[in-house]
Amino acid sequence: MTLTQLSYIVAVDKYRHFATAAQKIFITQPTLSMQIQKLEDELGVLIFDRSKSPVVPTAIGEQIIEQAKVILSGSKHIEDMVSVKDKELSGTFRVGIIPTIAPYLVPLFLKPFTLKHPNVKLIFEEALTSEVLDGLHEDHFDVGIIATSTSQHIHEQELFLEPFLGYLSNGHDFATKDKLCIDDLYSQELWLLNEGHCFRDQTIKLCKQTNDKIKNNNVTFESGNLETLKRLVEQDFGITLMPYLAMQDHDTRCANGVIKEFMDPVPTRKIRLVYSREFLKQNVVSAFAEAIKESLPEELKNKKEELVVE
Structure with missing residues (x-):
């Protein structure tokens, strides 16, 4: 049993389709199917009922998938703690960002950030606010950039008022x-x-x-x-x-x-950087937020709060 196999069954559970899941996590469908089949053979159970469309987990499969999510979250927490000690920022950083911000904000800070931190691979995905928040809870995104207030289960950092x-x-x-x-x-x-x-x-x-x-x-x-x-x-x-x-x-x-x-x-609306894990790559998060704030037009820096629409 591997973390990769566990991530595959979580993906299939999310998209309820083998081909779609494979596409979303950037692997081929045969690879996805083969690894899940190996896991099922090792455990001696069927995790998914493939006779139904969309595909659904079996009763035991649902329990396995829930435990897989716990294990994957724990493994990422270990990676986060280690990454904080790194002097040089590196690794993959997945960002969910809403469509009314992405095309206008990302071009402002992307080049300065990548020049300063060449070993960080940024992956951006445009998504609606609800999808960004779901992606954070499911560890699909490391951080999100949104324009509304969130629940107490999400950590947030104000970036600017727009x-x-x-x-x-x-x-x-x-x-x-x-x-x-x-x-x-x-x-x-x-x-x-x-x-x-x-x-x-x-x-x-x-x-x-x-x-x-x-x-x-x-x-x-x-x-x-x-x-x-x-x-x-x-x-x-x-x-x-x-x-x-x-x-x-x-x-x-x-x-x-x-x-x-x-x-x-x-x-105005308040643009926020949000994340679900307190220790998540804090050094990268800090550098990312700093790059965004530094890239803003002067008139948006330190803008006073007047009428914020949530």
Whole structure:
């Protein structure tokens, strides 16, 4: 019995499909199947009922999988304790990061971090907040970068406060205003991300909207991508809200849209680094958080807390 075999049965239990599990952990399906078969032969039991689709654990298989999770977590805890003593940072560091942060934040700190710590292999995966938290509990991710508060079972470190911005078409009624106020948004129908994105939930809380779908000029549309919402606004379709970093490289000279800041109190979201194990690669975690903070635009460093939307 090996830790690798235990990690394989945990993966199959998670995805309930041998091919999908193999793809997710970057091995071939024959290798996965062979190693699980070896483990079953060694134990003299069937861990999975392969006659069903999706595949499901047997009764004894469920107990084995739960114990495998405990063993794997313990083995990673030992690795974490040892890694803290290393003077030079090294190893693999898996990061789950939500889609409304990833494309705008990662390019800021990735190169400086990798140049300073060449022996650390960073693996990023975009995922919704719920998926990041699940991945932390399952040890799929080492850390997560999210924008909402978490439970007491998750350790978190504040990285920065990110203001909300308004983005509206040139022909919008608010285009001539110097700054927006929150009251402006109460009667507006905004383009929003689809369900599951925390930025959608935060926007709804901020704007006091309750409609499940967004309707503009007889068009119904939900998107999982902030860039799509920008393009809709530029086609003279109203208004949307954007996180600050999403608009940093946006050239409004080449776009039919207007960026508007909010007057005080400025609505913001709190970007956090989260992890589930207290001793998890603390030296890497510290260096990672430091690199992020150093890479931020000056206007986001030490920004005061005003109206944080959770």
